[in-house]
Amino acid sequence: MDMDALTATLQMELPVASEKMTLGIARDGLVIVDVVNGFATTGGGNLAPLVENAQVAATVAESDRLARRFTQQGWPVLALLDTHEPGKPEPPYPPHCEVGTGEEELVPALKWLEDAEGATLIRKDCINGFVGAIDAAGQNQVVAWVNEHGLENILVTGLCTDICVMDFVLTMLSARNHGLMPSCRDIFVHQGACATYDLPRAALESLALPATAHHPQALTHHMGLYFMAARGARIVGDVAIDS
Numbered sequence: 409m410d411m412d413a414l415t416a417t418l419q420m421e422l423p424v425a426s427e428k429m430t431l432g433i434a435r436d437g438l439v440i441v442d443v444v445n446g447f448a449t450t451g452g453g454n455l456a457p458l459v460e461n462a463q464v465a466a467t468v469a470e471s472d473r474l475a476r477r478f479t480q481q482g483w484p485v486l487a488l489l490d491t492h493e494p495g496k497p498e499p500p501y502p503p504h505c506e507v508g509t510g511e512e513e514l515v516p517a518l519k520w521l522e523d524a525e526g527a528t529l530i531r532k533d534c535i536n537g538f539v540g541a542i543d544a545a546g547q548n549q550v551v552a553w554v555n556e557h558g559l560e561n562i563l564v565t566g567l568c569t570d571i572c573v574m575d576f577v578l579t580m581l582s583a584r585n586h587g588l589m590p591s592c593r594d595i596f597v598h599q600g601a602c603a604t605y606d607l608p609r610a611a612l613e614s615l616a617l618p619a620t621a622h623h624p625q626a627l628t629h630h631m632g633l634y635f636m637a638a639r640g641a642r643i644v645g646d647v648a649i650d651s
């Protein structure tokens with residue numbers, strides 16, 4: 409079946425509506441999920457794009473643009489970085505983002521965040537950044553960050569829409585509803601600054617992977633957005649700044 413037609417059918421049957429978000433009215437925080445070399449730099453590793461990918465490139469560019477605006481305004485930015493101990497697997501995925509490979513580092517466009525005032529970097533060794541942010545003492549570093557800044561709105565960008573972004577956002581919605589972050593009102597997901605990977609049928613056959621590994625980018629990106637919206641996340645199509 410034609411993928412464009414299928415994506416259009418999906419949008420009709422499982423619609424995702426986006427809205428314009430205006431920053432600067434409430435206390436806003438930005439969370440950038442896994443924009444690391446191992447996922448976002450072309451040829452950067454087992455789980456990185458093999459060829460330049462427009463959705464991934466847009467995610468990097470828009471995450472950088474937003475992070476610069478946030479830090480200029482003195483608003484907090486948090487980056488989650490997928491990082492694994494070498495040799496310790498994360499099933500069902502092949503080795504990726506192992507310490508010392510460079511895959512676990514922010515992409516070149518976002519590297520400046522390492523030294524930026526107002527930026528917090530959290531390394532995590534599992535898909536769900538909320539779980540990965542629980543430290544050895546049992547404290548959740550994301551919850552602490554939200555509460556420290558009294559954040560009302562959290563805007564999320566990054567990779568992958570239907571994997572690490574979705575798990576994080578869905579768990580944040582539950583954590584908010586459970587009262588762990590009293591100031592938190594809404595979790596926003598920027599649809600133009602999220603991306604997922606593309607593993608179409610033809611690629612599966614050449615890689616000798618099972619049919620269940622089929623992961624067409626446009627469909628899975630849409631499905632990720634749909635499930636987040638269905639659980640109460642607000643999907644953002646455009647971001648403006650109140651000035």
Ligand SMILES: [Zn+2]
Nearest residue numbers: 490498533534
């Ligand atoms: Zn990982």
